[in-house]
Amino acid sequence: MDVDIIFKIAAIGILTAVVSQILKNSGKEDISTLATLAGVVIVLFMVIGMIGDLFSTIKTMFNFSVLPFL
Numbered sequence: 085m086d087v088d089i090i091f092k093i094a095a096i097g098i099l100t101a102v103v104s105q106i107l108k109n110s111g112k113e114d115i116s117t118l119a120t121l122a123g124v125v126i127v128l129f130m131v132i133g134m135i136g137d138l139f140s141t142i143k144t145m146f147n148f149s150v151l152p153f154l
Contacts, residue, residue: 089134093127100124 100123107116 089130093130096123096127 100120104116104120107113107119
């Protein structure tokens with residue numbers, strides 16, 4: 085795992101927080117909530133992709149391509 089992904093997630097979090105505060109201060113709380121939700125969804129998709137890569141690595145490492153009980 086690279087450190088780059090941690091920096092990307094942190095950057096998205098900081099950007100989302102700044103945009104959310106700007107929108108809240110301008111009186112647009114509903115759009116602020118949507119912007120925060122969009123940031124969470126983007127990070128969630130990044131993490132889901134990393135978990136998928138982890139499972140494929142485990143599958144190839146332990147050679148689970150053919151399971152004996154199936």
